Amino acid sequence: MQKNQLTWMIGGPQGSGINASAEVFAKACSRAGLRVYANIEYHSNIMGKHSFYRVRVGDEDVRSYRDNTDILVALDHETLAGDGDHRRWATHFGHLHQLNEGGGVIYDSEIDFDPSQSGRPELRFYPVPFMEIIKKALEEVGKGEQARRYEVMKNTVGLGASLALCDYPFDLVGEVIRGQFKGKRSEVGELNVRAARLAFDHVRDNFDADGFPYTLKPGPEPKARILAKGYEIAAIAKLKAGCALQTYYPISPATDESVFLEKHQREYGLLVVQCEDEISSINMAVGASHMGVRASTATSGPGFALMVEGIGFASITEAPGPVLVLYQRGGPSTGLPTRQEQGDLLFALHPAQGDFPHIVTAPGDLRETYQDIFSAFNWAERYQLPVIVLSDKKLAAIYTTIDKLELKYDQIDRGALFTGSEWTSVDAKGPNDGHAANGNGHGNGELKEYLRYALTKDGISPRSRPGIQGGRFWSTTDEHDPDGHITEGVEMRVAMMRKRMGKLALVAKAIPQDQQFTLHGAADAELTIVAWGSTKGTVLDSIKVLEAEGKKINFLQCRLMRPFPAQAVGDILRNAKRVVCIEENYSGQLATHIAAETGFLIKDRINKFDGRPFSEDEMIAAIRGALAGKTEAVVTNVR
Amino acid sequence: MSVSAPVKLTIKDYKSELHNDWCPGCGDFGILTGIQMALAQLQLDPDKVAMFSGIGCSGKTPHYINAYGFHTLHGRVLPVATGGRLANTALTVIALGGDGDGYGIGAGYFVNTGRRNLDFTYLVHNNNVYGLTKGQASPTLSKGKRTKSMPEQAIQDGINPIAMAVAAGYTFIARAYALDPKHCAQIIARAIQHKGSALVDVLQTxxxxxxxxxxxxxxxxxxxxxxxxxxxxxxxxxxxxxxxPSDPEEIVAKKAAAVARSYEREPIPIGVYYEALLPTYEDEIYKRIPSLKDTPLVEMDTFHRDVTPLLEAMR
Incomplete structure (x- = not known):
């Protein structure tokens, strides 16, 4: 039986509105009960360079993209043929080679393009007069002469035409378009619906669309799913967790999260501050954390490179935060600003000088992102340390259906607090290094006053905040004594290092196992795949396909990176028949981390570092290769 | 500003008991006394004062003051203090650091903090050298000058912090002299009382x-x-x-006068160069989130916000 699924792609120059069309289509599918996985590839450029958006939809869960598409909507020549004709070193070769057999290509008939010379003459080509259709739509409201001003509606024309091909109900899409243009702009919305409809009719009337092999029906029944982007879920998690201050400096692909929060800051009473640089962002968030609010920031690799001193600062001063979402992108340096890479794991694990505790976690999908960011604020406050949540360009930008967004662990935990109503009951006895003999009465085992860095049994000193009567304290980035005054004394140094570093063991015990790692699939597999972060969905989709062929593969998804569940992960790997680590970076950073933490060296590593995420097809090929003992680097099929 | 405590506070109430390790005769002592005198003069509750400092000799100042004290990073004191101030607008926030900290490594924050006009005070201990690293030229040392600790003359010129503060947007700009703690205290007290970003550049030996x-x-x-x-x-x-303050021409004229004075050498003017009551960053925040005017961020219940409307919009 033919599955009800489809991959639809639109390509065009940046600024041509491909996002709008793709997202309208995605929404029209989601609302009708289909599952959606949509992802965009774009250049670090405002206008003109090639971008494309692909939307994979179907009845079954989709968690990755496919190499090939069934329908391509081309807004320009480059989408068809690539940029080899005007660049010395071609960036890409157009998308015709990515069409499934018999697939359809809708393109602007004004484009100088000859299908017979395209190299894929067997495809179905549908030249559509985009501007004529826009003009016609405008004529209906007496604005026919303004067509050039409405050229941006070409994207809608392309969308409308494609719906006729795959036989998708037009009204579902029309409704979404109307929803995007509310209030004063509703007139523009109607205009867009009209243009899309004319394009839809044009294809019906002028081509034999009935024979098109790739059709799509609405789902069996509409489901109340949400269709969300990764950065939106990250932002919503922060709102839910009680984040009071978000700081940021603009950087792709992290900015969207902060802008989303800023858009909603009035209704939620959350302050968003755009800083002068990332050093300011992190330090502002550290200052606010010490002052007692839940603070966070979001950045990408180049910004994180500036923030690192703030991580050390937060950690040695035992700040109850901040939470930092690090959206990885292609590195090093400026690298590939808008492209995918899992290249910052080792950097996030060792971001600054000295040994200090912090938490690093790497959720694998949007639901895990929601939970981990929410939990991160609790961890930061309970253990008084900074928390890094590793995300990436793919997780930030995917637009995908989520059945239900809920928190399994939904308690707010602010950790041990000095309330001011009574003296803390902690035992403040600590080594006297001579320097602390300042007459405050501590060092003799009897607590006479509040000590911010009291040496407690578990290493966690109840925290105060400025403004609390009697909770006064000092804090310094120098090594310090329980008062928070500078010390260079040997005993105190050792005690404070042990106090701080010891917190990691508490974290390791407290974080639920299912937030640390997951072994997907049966224990007795012929191959164990190790991966982390946003490749989760791709690995799961691929395994599903290979399982149907009778292959027995399981998948160890590493999520909590620091403290690392070394014992459990090591046990799984040592018992595995064969292990391969698959990552979207050059060197295999997780494999390196695992070797350091567990002593288990994964030699078979499959890496992809071309700035594009694994497609399902590439992942399947890579796993097949691994099964056959081949572990070559993967270069994207989609160029 | 915070509420005065019922008992009359004296300078002693603002002194911590920590042994001081500055060199004998250090200008920092005068600034420390100036701060403590100003706090006593204003009768600020030590629990409602948050001091933030950078790194260097001056960075140790909060440790000697009986108030909440944060000894942060080299050059980053202004962002940290800004975050602190935004989180709790009920407190008095005072930031301080050296001239290298504020005008060198932290110059970007010095400029951008001025743009915000946040209601807080920034004291710069300006002694023309990097003391803790044994006397290299600081950003305020003029070209051609050479202290006994320098192997060569300063190869680049010094900056003019007063003029820079004017350009950046500080709304209270003053200069004091560390060895005149009484005058220094008066200036600091005025800076604290000023509604907006106040810079006091303290000349220090x-x-x-x-x-x-x-x-x-x-x-x-x-x-x-x-x-x-x-x-x-x-x-x-x-x-x-x-x-x-609603007269832009007067603002420009007063700024021009301040800049002109800031280039005077021998004698060097001390006192208040420029002062204007303009909307603060907090005022702008209150326009966007009015509830913050009465309830500082830290007192707000921000937990388990109802995100249903945001999720509903994604259907």
Whole structure:
């Protein structure tokens, strides 16, 4: 039986509105009960360079993209043929080679393009007069002469035409378009619906669309799913967790999260501050954390490179935060600003000088992102340390259906607090290094006053905040004594290092196992795949396909990176028949981390570092290769 | 500003019991006393004051003050203090650091913090050298000068912090002299009381490394008439205060006057160069989130916000 699924792609120059069309289509599918996985590839450029958006939809869960598409909507020549004709070193070769057999290509008939010379003459080509259709739509409201001003509606024309091909109900899409243009702009919305409809009719009337092999029906029944982007879920998690201050400096692909929060800051009473640089962002968030609010920031690799001193600062001063979402992108340096890479794991694990505790976690999908960011604020406050949540360009930008967004662990935990109503009951006895003999009465085992860095049994000193009567304290980035005054004394140094570093063991015990790692699939597999972060969905989709062929593969998804569940992960790997680590970076950073933490060296590593995420097809090929003992680097099929 | 405590507070109430490790005769002592005198003068509850400092000799200042104290990073004190201030607008926030900290490594934050006009005070201990690293030239040392600690003359020129503060947007700009703690205290108290970003550049001696700008030099001991190399602006009829903040012409005129004075050398003006009551960053925040006016961020219940409307919009 033919599955009800489809991959639809639109390509065009940046600024041509491909996002709008793709997202309208995605929404029209989601609302009708289909599952959606949509992802965009774009250049670090405002206008003109090639971008494309692909939307994979179907009845079954989709968690990755496919190499090939069934329908391509081309807004320009480059989408068809690539940029080899005007660049010395071609960036890409157009998308015709990515069409499934018999697939359809809708393109602007004004484009100088000859299908017979395209190299894929067997495809179905549908030249559509985009501007004529826009003009016609405008004529209906007496604005026919303004067509050039409405050229941006070409994207809608392309969308409308494609719906006729795959036989998708037009009204579902029309409704979404109307929803995007509310209030004063509703007139523009109607205009867009009209243009899309004319394009839809044009294809019906002028081509034999009935024979098109790739059709799509609405789902069996509409489901109340949400269709969300990764950065939106990250932002919503922060709102839910009680984040009071978000700081940021603009950087792709992290900015969207902060802008989303800023858009909603009035209704939620959350302050968003755009800083002068990332050093300011992190330090502002550290200052606010010490002052007692839940603070966070979001950045990408180049910004994180500036923030690192703030991580050390937060950690040695035992700040109850901040939470930092690090959206990885292609590195090093400026690298590939808008492209995918899992290249910052080792950097996030060792971001600054000295040994200090912090938490690093790497959720694998949007639901895990929601939970981990929410939990991160609790961890930061309970253990008084900074928390890094590793995300990436793919997780930030995917637009995908989520059945239900809920928190399994939904308690707010602010950790041990000095309330001011009574003296803390902690035992403040600590080594006297001579320097602390300042007459405050501590060092003799009897607590006479509040000590911010009291040496407690578990290493966690109840925290105060400025403004609390009697909770006064000092804090310094120098090594310090329980008062928070500078010390260079040997005993105190050792005690404070042990106090701080010891917190990691508490974290390791407290974080639920299912937030640390997951072994997907049966224990007795012929191959164990190790991966982390946003490749989760791709690995799961691929395994599903290979399982149907009778292959027995399981998948160890590493999520909590620091403290690392070394014992459990090591046990799984040592018992595995064969292990391969698959990552979207050059060197295999997780494999390196695992070797350091567990002593288990994964030699078979499959890496992809071309700035594009694994497609399902590439992942399947890579796993097949691994099964056959081949572990070559993967270069994207989609160029 | 916080509420005064019922009992009359004296300078002693603002002194911590920590042993001080600055060099004998350090100008930092004068600034420390100036801060403590100002806090006593304003009767600020020590629990409602948050001090933030950078790194260097001056960075240790909060440890000697009985108030909440944060000794942060080199050059980053302003962002940290800004975050602190935004989180709790009920507190008095005072940031301080050296001239290298504020005008060198932290110059970007110095400029951008001025743009915000956040209601807080920033004191810069300006002694022309990096003391804790043994006397290298700081960003305020002029070209061609060489202290005894420097192997070569300064190859680049010094910046003018007053003029820079004017350009950046600080709304209270003053200069004080560390060895005149009483005047210094008055200026600091005015800076704290000022609604908006206040910069006090405090000229300070470094008896260990700076043998050019010594106590004797400031006092003019080497001059034939032994006349001080400092003069107080207010004693010469200078008034840097903008009377009508809604008048852009007056603002520009007062800024121009402040900049002109800031280039005066021998004698160097101390006192208030410029003062204007303009909307603060907090005022702008209250326009966006009015509830923050009465309830500081730290007191707000921000937990488990109802995100259903955001999720519903994604259907």
């Amino acid at each position: 470094c008896p260990t490394y700076n043998d050019l700008y010594t106590k004797e030099w400031y006092e003019g001991a080497d001059l034939p008439e032994k006349k001080s190399r400092l003069y107080k602006l207010e004693e010469r009829g200078y008034d840097g205060k903008v009377q009508d």
